[in-house]
Amino acid sequence: MSSNLHDLPDSPCIGVCSTLFDEVCKGCGRTAAEVSNWVFLTGEEKRAVWERIEREGTAMRFKYDKL
Template identity: 35%
Template sequence: MAGQPHMEVGHARRGGRRSLQLHVMESPCVNICKLDKAGRVCTGCGRTTDEIRRWTGMSKAQRRTIMERLKGFSS
């Protein structure tokens, strides 16, 4: 499984000024976005449609759990 990093943009305040911060978010996405016949699981990365939809809002621990489950998944 060769995942692609996901860039996330955030803003932080430092000394009364807003600064732009970029965070690299690990992702199992391999840019082969195709759902199985039931329309529930991506055949590229193995995530469910719910996991894909919620990915950026998940905690690091939640994403890590899914990444561990997907180890060895290949499309």
Template identity: 50%
Template sequence: MKKAEKLPERPDTPCVAVCSTTFDEICRGCGRSVVEVAHWVSMAPADKERVWKRILAEGYPRRNK
């Protein structure tokens, strides 16, 4: 990602308080891996944006309705 490229406005975190990684390594609420959740606060903005793009393409975050 180019340094001059502006990142889209996003919420601070994809977390939707529907946390579940009981049966696999991916949260059923936000779509992040256990490692991504654990390191989110220290990730660089460009790394967070890559995660956002992936989870949005996969249909996350998911909220209980």
């Protein structure tokens, strides 16, 4: 991921949450812990999460971008 953290939305959330039922949210690709602690993560930690979920590309956030 070449963009810097300031070029990204505040969070990967797209409002399609499944963390009550799944360990990894189907909407954004973050783990339940990442979702609940997002506001407490450092910029470096957030960037690492963004890089991982973009690399995995399995969340709905990325499937709709490719249509």
